[in-house]
Structure formats: C-alpha cells, structure tokens
Amino acid sequence: MTAIVNVFLKEGVLDPQGKAAHHALDSLGFEGVKDVRIGKQIVIELDTDDRSKAEAEVKEMCETLLANTVIEDYTIEIH
Amino acid sequence: MQKSLKVAVLRFPGTNCEFDTQYAFEKLGHETVLVWHENKSLPEDIDLVVVPGGFSYGDYLRSGAIARFSPVMEAVKAYAGQGGNVLGICNGFQILTEAGLLPGALKRNNNLHFISKHQTLKVVNNDNAFLNRCEKDEVLNIPIAHADGNYYIDDEGLAELEANGQVLLRYCDAEGNPVVVNGSVTSIAGVCNAKKNVFGLMPHPERALEAILGSEDGVKMLKGFEA
Numbered sequence: 290m291t292a293i294v295n296v297f298l299k300e301g302v303l304d305p306q307g308k309a310a311h312h313a314l315d316s317l318g319f320e321g322v323k324d325v326r327i328g329k330q331i332v333i334e335l336d337t338d339d340r341s342k343a344e345a346e347v348k349e350m351c352e353t354l355l356a357n358t359v360i361e362d363y364t365i366e367i368h
Numbered sequence: 369m370q371k372s373l374k375v376a377v378l379r380f381p382g383t384n385c386e387f388d389t390q391y392a393f394e395k396l397g398h399e400t401v402l403v404w405h406e407n408k409s410l411p412e413d414i415d416l417v418v419v420p421g422g423f424s425y426g427d428y429l430r431s432g433a434i435a436r437f438s439p440v441m442e443a444v445k446a447y448a449g450q451g452g453n454v455l456g457i458c459n460g461f462q463i464l465t466e467a468g469l470l471p472g473a474l475k476r477n478n479n480l481h482f483i484s485k486h487q488t489l490k491v492v493n494n495d496n497a498f499l500n501r502c503e504k505d506e507v508l509n510i511p512i513a514h515a516d517g518n519y520y521i522d523d524e525g526l527a528e529l530e531a532n533g534q535v536l537l538r539y540c541d542a543e544g545n546p547v548v549v550n551g552s553v554t555s556i557a558g559v560c561n562a563k564k565n566v567f568g569l570m571p572h573p574e575r576a577l578e579a580i581l582g583s584e585d586g587v588k589m590l591k592g593f594e595a
Contacts, residue, residue, distance in 0.1 A: 298475070302520060305478045305551065354437070357430055357466065359473040360520050 290335045292347040293366040296356045297328035331355055343367050373398040373415040373593060378444070378460075380405040380435045385421035385457065385574065392574035392590055393418075405438035416453045416593050417444055419460030421513075421572060431474060431516045432462035441467055453497050453593060454566045458514055461558070461568030470561055470568045471529065472521035477514070478551030484513040486582055487549060489557050489571060490540040493533040496564045500595050501588040507544050508537075508585040510571040512557075517570040519552035519559070526553060534560050537569055 298304045304326050311325035333350070335343050347365050356363040375393045379386045379402050390400040401411050405424075410417060424435035435441070441463075448454050448469055456464040464470045477483060488509055491502045502508065521529065529535050536558035539549040546555040550570075558569025573586030 302475070303478070303551065305476050305480055305518070309480055354433065355429070357433065357473050359465075360475060 290337060290340065290343045291368045292333040292335055292343060293368070294331040294333065294347060294351060294355055295328055295364045295366075296331065296351075296361050297326055297363075298360055299362050302360050340367055371594075374411070374413055375400045375416045375418060376403045376410050376414045377401070377418045377420055378403050378405060378440055379420075380422070380424035380438060380463075382424045382426055383420055383422035383459070385459075385572070388572075388574045389418050389420040389457070392577055392586065395577060396587065396591060396594075403440060405435065405440045408439045408443060410440070410443045410447055414447075414452075416455065417447060419444070419454070419456040419463050420574075421458030421460060424459055424463065427459075427516070430462075430466065431459060432464075432466040435459075435463045436467040445469065448561075448566050451563070451565055455498065455593075456566075456568040457572055457574065458517075458570055461570055462516060464566060464568045469566045470559060471525055471534075472519055472553075472556075472559065474516050474570070475518040475520050475551070476516050477518050478548070480515075482513070482515040483517070483550060485511065487512045487557075487571060488540050488542055488544075489537045490544045490546070492535045492538055495533060496536070496560055496567070496592075497595065498560070498567045498592045499536060499589060500592045502592070505544060507540060507542065508589070509576065509583040510573055510585055510589075511575045511582070512549070512571045514550070514570050517550045517552065517557075519556045519570075521553055521556075528562075529559060532562050534562065534564070536560055536567065537571070
C-alpha cells in the first residue's frame with residue numbers, strides 16, 4: 290500500500306513561505322488568490338495490504354517524526 | 369580558585385560549531401570532550417552538555433528532527449532528567465525543542481532569509497545557571513546565523529514561560545526595546561525549561577569572546593555555568 294502524508298503548518302501559525310508565494314502570485318497579476326499555504330508531501334510505500342494496520346502505523350510515524358505537532362498538522366491518505 | 373568544568377560537546381553529522389564551542393570553553397579554562405552522536409552514554413563526571421550549532425542531518429525534514437533520535441540524545445535526556453545542565457546553541461536549540469526537552473518550536477524565519485549578523489539581545493531573566501553573570505535588562509551583542517530561528521509557542525505556553533521566568537533573551541535594539549528579527553513570538557531568542565537546567569538560544573555566544581572580533585559578551589554568558 291502507499292501512504293500519502295501531507296504536513297502543513299497549523300491554522301493560525303504564520304506560514305512565511307505561503308505568504309511569499311501569495312505575494313509573488315499577486316505581483317504576477319493572478320487575481321483572486323485568497324490564501325496560499327505551502328506544506329510537504331511524504332509518500333511512503335508500505336509492505337502490507339492491511340489498511341487499518343497501515344493507517345495506525347503511519348499515524349505513529351507522523352506523531353513520532355514526520356510532523357512536529359507543536360506547529361504542524363498532518364493528513365494521511367492510504368491507497 | 370574556580371573549579372574547571374568538564375564540558376561534553378555533542379557532534380552529529382553536519383554539526384559545524386563544535387570546535388568553536390570547544391575553543392570557547394577551553395579559553396575560559398575548562399576541559400572539553402567531543403561526543404559522537406552514536407555514543408549511547410555521556411562521559412562520566414561532566415558538568416555540562418552543549419549541543420552546538422550547525423546543520424545536523426542537513427536540516428532534512430525539519431531542523432533537528434532527525435538528530436533528536438540519535439543514540440546520544442537518550443543519554444542527554446537522562447542527564448537532564450537528573451538535573452544536569454544542558455545548553456543548546458542554534459541548531460542545538462532546534463534539536464532540544466524537537467526532543468521535547470524545551471518547549472515550543474523553531475520555524476523558518478519570517479523573511480525566509482538566512483540571517484547572519486551581530487544582534488543586540490536583552491537579558492529577560494538571569495536567575496538561572498546560564499545567565500547569572502548578566503544583569504536583568506542588560507543589552508548584549510551576540511552574533512546570530514540561522515534560517516530557522518522563528519520561535520513559536522502557543523498563547524498558553526507563552527503565558528507559562530512568562531510566569532515561570534523561562535524566557536531568557538529577546539532580540540532588541542541598542543536601547544533594549546524588542547525588535548522583530550526573524551518573526552519569533554514576542555521576539556524570543558532563548559528559553560529554558562521549567563526546572564531551569566536545559567537552556568536553548570539561537571544566538572552564538574561562542575562566537576563573541578574577543579572584543580577585536582566585535583564583542584566579548586559571550587564570555588559572561590558561558591561563564592555562568594561556573595557558578
């Protein structure tokens with residue numbers, strides 16, 4: 290199975306990279322951009338077919354290493 | 369005569385301030401020993417552990433995120449748990465927050481730049497093993513050099529830091545007024561834990577030991593551990 294982990298700064302924690310990209314898009318003339326947030330995508334190939342086991346394992350990976358939960362939230366998709 | 373200290377200086381792949389840190393403590397008359405990150409234990413009879421600056425593991429994933437799982441960090445946690453003094457400078461500060469030994473986290477600087485310059489800092493609290501030789505509200509001149517020094521802590525955490533006197537230093541102007549350098553919450557440049565034996569700061573006191581090089585204010589900071 291493949292796990293796709295998306296890590297973003299929490300709501301309310303200023304994302305300086307997103308802000309800079311937003312500013313750049315404005316400067317380039319793209320109109321109607323309300324917000325830009327930049328995060329990380331981590332793709333993990335897992336040697337299992339057990340979806341719930343995979344989810345539990347990836348959640349633990351996120352809590353332990355992949356996200357710093359002081360400042361970041363994460364989402365997990367399993368395919 | 370002042371007892372000389374035995375200082376353990378950690379070294380991870382990518383650390384680059386370990387020799388400056390050794391030079392600093394040896395200049396002050398102390399003994400230093402480099403400790404490779406794969407060591408499962410710290411040398412005996414040490415008085416201080418320093419986690420020096422650099423780019424451990426290339427800052428991959430997040431600064432300090434991978435170094436915190438090095439074998440030596442278990443020994444550092446045990447040492448801190450027994451009340452031993454631990455000082456994290458720059459990347460060392462990032463590693464200690466990632467390890468949960470210090471509260472908060474360090475984000476990318478607000479302006480996204482690597483900032484390298486001399487910076488004035490205000491001493492916020494000096495009733496601790498680190499800054500006891502500095503005056504409260506004293507303005508120090510210490511170099512900074514970081515891309516991820518933007519200290520974040522939530523409002524509740526900040527209130528706790530304030531109430532316990534855990535804010536060590538704030539970025540300020542020459543008169544001591546807080547200034548925005550990297551976006552840190554309330555301009556925080558350094559904090560300690562609630563027990564006041566684990567210290568972390570982004571500025572580099574080990575680079576401020578000789579007036580001819582711009583400042584010797586680092587001396588009185590590092591000498592604090594002699595008390």
